[in-house]
Amino acid sequence: MKSLMITFLFLLVSIFTFGQDNSEIELKRITSKIDSTKTPELVLIQEFMVKSPIDSVWNAYTTKKGYERWAAPLAEVDLKVGGFIKSNYNKDGKIGDSTTIITHIINYVPKTLITLQAEITDNFPEFMKKEAKDFYNVIYFEEMKDGYTSVKSYGIGYKNNSKYLSLMNYFIPANEKILMNLITHLEKE
Secondary structure, rough: HHHHHEEEEEEEEHHHOOOOOOOHHHHOOOEEEEEOOOOEEEEEEEEEEEOOOOOHHHHHHHHHHHHHHHOOOOOEEOOOOHHHHHHHHEOOOOOOOOOOEEEEEEEOOOHHHHHHEOOOOOOHHHHHHHHHHOOOOEEEEEOOOEEEEEEEEEEEEOOOHHHHHHHHHHHHHHHHHHHHHHHHHHOOO
């Protein structure tokens, strides 16, 4: 217990001593790890808690209006098994142009789970294109006490090799930044 307290105090002192700005501290609300203990593949696990009702969190992921508030300036959502989320990060673009990202909805259980599979486009590395059918994102939503919702995302299908480990160095901070947008948006509502 004493060593835990010392570690906690050291962490607090380190944060304030080295003058991290608020955005760096806020990102710590999202935990990210790569796990390969249960499979020869890599699993990217990202999770966070947000002070927002589960209905609002679910709608942020599964409606056009919700998705456009935090993920991309342009979106189209067809929430059904076999449906899709089409998004475009170019606010001057349009859904359907060459910069549109299409994510297929494989299945879902309302306010509990959604399984997504992105279409791999020409912008992805060649080594991913051959394995496109293997990549999924499974997201769990859980209503917690005091108005919080827990979100756990599992990116599965990545191979356990240096190419994919290097790719994770890009995905992790990019995903954390977008998830922080979600947290900020939901906690302002």
